[in-house]
Amino acid sequence: MAAPSDLNIDRIAELSRLALTAEEKVRFSAQLGSVLGHIEQLSKVDVTGIEPTAHAFPLHNIWAADIARPGLAVADALRNAPAQRENMIVVPKVME
């Protein structure tokens, strides 16, 4: 199993879409280092032949009838948007 020192905080912050300050990077690395040190214990468990559990009571193929139902009204859907105009959410330019 990987050593805790493998936690590349810059890479993980980028994947997480979190702009961390230099101070946060140092602090979170240290704190998560000790948590990961604890988690390393999982490597001691013999899991040969054991199936993973994603849900305690797995339900499969939950189907719903393909029928249109009323959803949120436009005003309700946009109520919490940070910026909106003409029934659309305004975002910064994606492409030049």
Added chain:
Amino acid sequence: MTAPLHFQSIAELSEHLAARRISSVELTQAVIARTKAVESRVHAFNSFDEPDALAQAAASDSRRAGGQSCGALDGIPIGLKDVIAVSGQPLTASSKMLANFVSPYNATVTESLQGAGAVLHGRLNCDEFAMGSSTENSAFGPAHNPWDLTRTPGGSSGGSAAALAAGAAIATLGSDTGGSIRQPAALCGLVGLKPTYGLISRFGLIAYASSLDQIGPFARTVEDAAIVLGAIAGHDPRDSTSFKTEIPDYRAELKRRRGPWKLGIPEEYFGAGLDPEVGAAVEKAIAFYKAQGCEIREVSLPHTHYCLDAYYVIATAEASSNLARYDGIRYGHRSREAKDVLDVYQKSRAEGFGDEVKRRIILGTYVLSSGYYDAYYLRAQKVRTLIRQDFLNAYREVDALITPTSPLPAFKLGEKSADPLAMYLCDIYTIGVNLAGLPALSLPCGFTAGGLPIGLQLIGQPFREADLLATAHAYEQAHDWHTKFASL
């Protein structure tokens, strides 16, 4: 001596309402008056809407006057943890990210309580996005324990526990991902129930770790917990993990199911780290059951030692995925400093999330990242299988398990907030239940010499809440811990 209205149980108050000794408006006014009297010290609420609550109470009184009462919850003020959607009300998850968010729809549990006539009173404080064990991760400041205001009420549903223990609600709902109902119930001297995964719809609950999250009640008595559970349990097509199972009349079953039960004592839950006063109170409770004719057996849950590690891999992995939706685009906080789209994501999240949420997103992203997935996430899921198997093996011998809920009584605010690992260890006895998807409850079983409540955890079998509640009820009937209230 009769307790003031705000400290009475649902069972008592529903009788007063039915007999017209009080109206729901009078009861709601009493609870709101109490809320205002204690809130500056307890900080259990993120917000409450007095005119809205009184309008609901007036509607309840009208129903009753017209002979259309909906039952035991009709007219009873119930508070909701601020991660459960109520249409038109704020929904913040105690995060700056959602500081201005207003729910556009109701959670299914909200509709269930409204259908039962409950008066929804307040949005209750919690750790940010339900991540924590002390409510200190709330962006709006911690809640305080009514039994000792310098101490935590626990978390993450600390506001739900503190409000009820302070008399600012008659019952509350919380959510429990790793112990977030049971631990605060223990620390505040209340009954707190985490139902079987799939019994209660999660539709309209802000997601933290979807395979572990479950909504459940806080109540003053086991009977009250049974009443609230009966109102919110049941299949919901809007939650694809909701289970189709028969819902018994939990309240009526309390009287029908009388034991004696075979009760298991898992040795791994009584080791180092357990506060001696907590251990002694739990031992006394075990002795009570034995004296009632229950068979007490020692059992082993050999993978208990790995619960915390499996939990912090699985829960953070799911959280990193669930919280990806808070990107500053469609709703939630958007940074004013952002120049392009990537900037919107990164700065909005940096500004909107607090430290613990960031830590868990980072940890979850790491354990899911390329090259580490098998070593951490997949392995944790396999260990989860073994943990669940431990419980199912124990249930071949016993009906339920008895353990302490929390290794410690309420700790001082600030005592553990700088050390995430020390905080995580608070959940050591509650986490396995979530990984295995089992029902479990905490109920009061004594006080420390310093006057802090102690909680007993009973862990039951899947979808057998009726038996679990009856087992707890038998203890409660013979003790008076639930009749003691915090003096504020």
